[in-house]
Amino acid sequence: MAEGMRISIVSVNTAVAHNLHVGKRRMRSAIGKRARAGAVEVGALGLEGDEQVELSIHGGISQAVYAYSMAHYAYWQQRRQALGLDLFEQALPPGTMGENLTITGLLEQHVFVGDRLVGPNVLLRVTRARQPCSKFNAVMGYATAAKDMVTQANCGFYLAVERMGSVEAGQTLELQPGARQVSIASQAQAMWARYAND
Numbered sequence: 001m002a003e004g005m006r007i008s009i010v011s012v013n014t015a016v017a018h019n020l021h022v023g024k025r026r027m028r029s030a031i032g033k034r035a036r037a038g039a040v041e042v043g044a045l046g047l048e049g050d051e052q053v054e055l056s057i058h059g060g061i062s063q064a065v066y067a068y069s070m071a072h073y074a075y076w077q078q079r080r081q082a083l084g085l086d087l088f089e090q091a092l093p094p095g096t097m098g099e100n101l102t103i104t105g106l107l108e109q110h111v112f113v114g115d116r117l118v119g120p121n122v123l124l125r126v127t128r129a130r131q132p133c134s135k136f137n138a139v140m141g142y143a144t145a146a147k148d149m150v151t152q153a154n155c156g157f158y159l160a161v162e163r164m165g166s167v168e169a170g171q172t173l174e175l176q177p178g179a180r181q182v183s184i185a186s187q188a189q190a191m192w193a194r195y196a197n198d
Contacts, residue, residue, distance in 0.1 A: 005175040011102040013095030014050035033095035068099035068156035114178025121165035129187035153188035
């Protein structure tokens with residue numbers, strides 16, 4: 001599962017920063033993005049209309065775009081139902097995880113740091129696994145959501161923009177393998193080891 005893999009863009013999502021309540025604290029966040037219609041411009045620092053607040057976590061040249069597999073949404077739906085959370089029966093819309101690109105056809109164990117995603121109008125390079133923070137717990141409605149994301153290795157991955165252009169829902173991306181030494185899943189496992197030692 002490498003060269004020539006076809007990945008579909010289900011949704012392109014952006015958000016402006018807004019207030020998010022984390023426990024008794026109020027924080028700024030742009031997680032919980034909304035789907036965009038039509039082509040969305042992709043610059044060196046991310047998608048047009050998308051704000052990034054915690055630049056050490058999401059933002060800058062090496063973390064300009066965040067991709068997440070639609071296949072993982074079923075896990076979160078089931079997890080929220082098991083916990084009896086409010087509105088668990090409602091489908092989580094694309095962008096809920098904070099991703100810019102909701103995709104199908106590519107999971108963390110099949111994508112490696114240095115791989116490239118080639119679209120009709122853009123070239124993106126995989127840089128690292130997402131490391132979720134407490135803001136993700138707030139969005140999902142329970143205190144161990146970030147830990148669950150890491151232990152399940154369904155964290156998605158960040159991309160650098162090597163050729164600026166645009167992306168649009170319905171487009172297909174092609175995976176071009178890089179050195180394929182460190183998978184996104186293995187990075188997630190390393191993050192879990194750090195969580196377990198905390």
